[in-house]
Amino acid sequence: MASKRNIHWSFYVIPTVVFALAIMMAYAPKEIDWSLSYSKKDKIPFGNSILFDQLPVLFGGDDDIVTSHSEFISFLGEVIPEATNYIVINKEYQPQNRELDKVLEVAEAGNSVFIAAQSLSVNLLDTFKLEINEPKLLQLKIMDSVSFNLANRKLKTPLGYWYKKAISNYYFTKYDSLKSTVLGFNNKGKTNFIRIQHGAGQVFINLNPLAFTNYNMLVQDNYGYIFKCLSYLPNQSTVWDEHYKPKPFEAVSKLNYIFKNKPLRYAWYLLLIGTALFFIFEFGRKQRKIPIVRPPENSTINFVQTIGRLYFSRRNHLDIAKKRYTYFLEFIRSRYYVNTTAEPGELHQQLSEKTGIPIRTIKQLFELGSSLHHINRLSEEDLEQFNKKIEYFYDNCR
Numbered sequence: 539m540a541s542k543r544n545i546h547w548s549f550y551v552i553p554t555v556v557f558a559l560a561i562m563m564a565y566a567p568k569e570i571d572w573s574l575s576y577s578k579k580d581k582i583p584f585g586n587s588i589l590f591d592q593l594p595v596l597f598g599g600d601d602d603i604v605t606s607h608s609e610f611i612s613f614l615g616e617v618i619p620e621a622t623n624y625i626v627i628n629k630e631y632q633p634q635n636r637e638l639d640k641v642l643e644v645a646e647a648g649n650s651v652f653i654a655a656q657s658l659s660v661n662l663l664d665t666f667k668l669e670i671n672e673p674k675l676l677q678l679k680i681m682d683s684v685s686f687n688l689a690n691r692k693l694k695t696p697l698g699y700w701y702k703k704a705i706s707n708y709y710f711t712k713y714d715s716l717k718s719t720v721l722g723f724n725n726k727g728k729t730n731f732i733r734i735q736h737g738a739g740q741v742f743i744n745l746n747p748l749a750f751t752n753y754n755m756l757v758q759d760n761y762g763y764i765f766k767c768l769s770y771l772p773n774q775s776t777v778w779d780e781h782y783k784p785k786p787f788e789a790v791s792k793l794n795y796i797f798k799n800k801p802l803r804y805a806w807y808l809l810l811i812g813t814a815l816f817f818i819f820e821f822g823r824k825q826r827k828i829p830i831v832r833p834p835e836n837s838t839i840n841f842v843q844t845i846g847r848l849y850f851s852r853r854n855h856l857d858i859a860k861k862r863y864t865y866f867l868e869f870i871r872s873r874y875y876v877n878t879t880a881e882p883g884e885l886h887q888q889l890s891e892k893t894g895i896p897i898r899t900i901k902q903l904f905e906l907g908s909s910l911h912h913i914n915r916l917s918e919e920d921l922e923q924f925n926k927k928i929e930y931f932y933d934n935c936r
Contacts, residue, residue, distance in 0.1 A: 576628045576747060577783045578605065583704065583753035586627060589764060590778060595873075596768055597623065597776045605778050609633075611640040613777070622649045623776040625768075627747050628783055630657035638662055646737025650771050654747040656708045666734055669712035670745060685725040686749060688766055692879065698725060699763040704753050708745035721770065731767065742770060765872055773875075856916040859924050863907040866928050893935040903927045 571582040578590035594600045606613040610624065610633075624644065631653050633641065638661050645651045658670065684707045685698035709728035722731030722744070734741045744767060748754060755761045796802045867878045874892045878885065882904065890897040906924055910916070916924075 574629050574748075574784060576751065577780060578778060581752065584748065584751045586751060588752045588755050589627075589750055592765075593776060593778065596765065596773075597771070598773055602775045603778060604775070605780050607780050609637050609781055610644070610779075611637050613781075614640065614644070618644060618647050619649060619775075619777075620647070621772070621774045623771045623774060624649065624651045624779070625771075625776060626652070626779040626782060627654040627750050628779075629655065629747060631655040631662070631782060632657070632659040633662065635661055638665070642736060642741075645739035645741050648738035650740050650742070652742045652744075652768065652771055654744040654750055654767075656706050656745050656747060658743070666717070666741070666743075667712070667714045668710060668743075671709055671711050671728075673707060686722060686730065686746065686763055687725075688722050688731075688763075689720050692877065693766045693769070695762075699749075699758075699760045701749070701754060701757065701760065704751075705748050706746050710745065722767070733770065742767075762868070769872075769875075855918055855921040856910065856913065859916055859921050860910050862925060862928055863910060866903075866907070866931070869932075893931070895931060895935055899927070899930070903931060 572584065573582065575582055575585040578586050581587045590603075593603050597603065622644075624641070638659070641651055642665070656670075658668070663669065683700055683702045684705060685700040687698035688694045707724060707730075709724060709730040710732065713729065713732055714734075717734055719733045719735075720729050720731075721733050721742070723729050730746055731744045732742070734743070744750075749760070750764050750767075755764060796806050870876050870878055870889065874889065876885065876889055876892070880888075882901075886897050886900045886904065889895070889900050893900075906927065
């Protein structure tokens with residue numbers, strides 16, 4: 539009798555344990571993938587899905603964004619495009635000679651080539667007479683905060699865009715100052731973003747592609763650095779490169795070892811059959827309750843609500859109004875490409891024509907925004923009125 543009880547116990551417990559382990563493995567939280575992808579398809583920290591989704595906003599619409607999955611010379615064939623941007627963002631850009639000749643031919647015809655990579659091919663460096671620093675791995679690990687900024691006084695910020703981690707700090711040690719224009723630099727004044735005039739077109743080179751990834755787009759307001767870098771490209775058809783992205787390693791099944799060994803393979807099949815039979819007969823006698831699976835909580839909303847309660851408790855209405863006005867100006871610059879530092883009359887007229895908002899309403903909004911820098915406090919009622927004017931603009935602008 540004892541032997542039969544042991545057999546009966548094993549028959550029920552072993553399949554149950556195996557099934558429980560399978561469920562735990564299936565629903566266990568997945569580790570974050572920190573691989574350097576730079577691909578438009580990847581939502582991991584170092585993918586480029588967020589930036590790619592914003593390209594239609596920057597360059598005119600979904601129909602104007604094309605993806606290249608092959609070398610540029612194969613993608614174009616014998617055709618030389620007109621009014622086209624070509625964007626490459628990757629850890630390294632190593633084109634062969636024929637590929638580089640095609641890229642330069644495209645730029646010379648009047649198109650724009652934007653390259654964000656920390657490692658460039660020797661032929662590209664020699665063509666433009668460039669040299670790049672090569673930080674040691676140890677330096678990258680212990681590197682303190684670094685900031686990037688733009689050279690154009692209309693685009694630069696007083697403090698720059700700061701990165702505390704997950705960033706590289708490559709810069710040029712040599713470039714042709716006669717043909718190159720400095721567009722950006724780090725907090726040590728080292729040039730890391732240049733524009734090279736080539737024929738009727740231009741080639742942009744940024745040495746820190748990590749700044750363009752999903753992770754760094756969501757750090758504070760560092761997305762502004764990315765949009766400002768890409769704002770140098772004309773508003774026209776754009777080709778996004780996917781060919782030079784790192785190729786994923788071929789996935790190897792963990793069950794290969796079991797299937798390659800005949801005894802283990804039979805044992806695996808018997809385990810599956812036994813487990814299936816167990817649940818068939820068990821479910822015939824009693825039905826388990828179906829668990830209620832609750833949808834995952836939207837932590838983003840909780841975060842926004844927490845920040846909102848913080849500001850409400852501090853009642854710093856003036857600070858809230860200033861931030862609202864700052865994001866309002868950035869919205870105007872990024873959407874309508876309007877210089878917000880222009881002469882007020884000209885700015886109001888130009889913005890009214892582009893948005894369809896009455897010039898009187900726009901003038902009142904800008905006057906209220908400018909007055910925020912000359913007062914020490916703001917009442918809750920004034921903040922509500924100011925917010926209503928901004929919301930009116932968002933709801934009615936075209």
